[in-house]
Amino acid sequence: MVTENLSRRNTRQRKLVLEAIHWGDHPSARDIFDAIAKTERISLGTVYRNLIILEEAGEIVQVKSDPLLVRYDRRLGPHHHLHCKVCGRVYDMPLPYDAVFDREAAEKSGCRIEGHSITFKGICRACIEKSPENRF
Numbered sequence: 738m739v740t741e742n743l744s745r746r747n748t749r750q751r752k753l754v755l756e757a758i759h760w761g762d763h764p765s766a767r768d769i770f771d772a773i774a775k776t777e778r779i780s781l782g783t784v785y786r787n788l789i790i791l792e793e794a795g796e797i798v799q800v801k802s803d804p805l806l807v808r809y810d811r812r813l814g815p816h817h818h819l820h821c822k823v824c825g826r827v828y829d830m831p832l833p834y835d836a837v838f839d840r841e842a843a844e845k846s847g848c849r850i851e852g853h854s855i856t857f858k859g860i861c862r863a864c865i866e867k868s869p870e871n872r873f
């Protein structure tokens with residue numbers, strides 16, 4: 738049946754999009770499209786459509802560490818990032834999430850706080866190893 742084929746194709750494309758987002762990596766829609774398009778026929782529009790579906794299904798979240806580019810993350814729990822100013826990549830930071838910070842913010846502001854995220858700015862380890870003068 739036509740609809741059956743269509744839904745199977747949709748499921749497959751959704752899986753391709755999801756699998757293109759590796760843990761610890763934070764690709765943009767364009768990065769995801771470029772990765773899949775190396776071996777599969779897919780359009781950028783299909784990638785965007787599936788990203789919306791996956792986000793609504795709670796399988797991925799948007800990362801807004803980079804004001805110019807929406808990126809996607811498979812790591813759903815609250816965590817912090819580093820945005821490297823040299824290579825532009827966004828990395829997970831190995832720091833615990835501090836829920837006390839949320840409670841304090843709620844108490845001091847009277848606002849309902851649902852969470853926070855910290856984006857560190859700087860230069861990643863790979864870029865420092867490539868050019869050690871970047872450390873300073």
Ligand SMILES: [Zn+2]
Pocket residue numbers: 821822823824825826860861862863864
């Ligand atoms: Zn870097």
Ligand SMILES: [Zn+2]
Pocket residue numbers: 761763800810812816817818828829
């Ligand atoms: Zn992340």
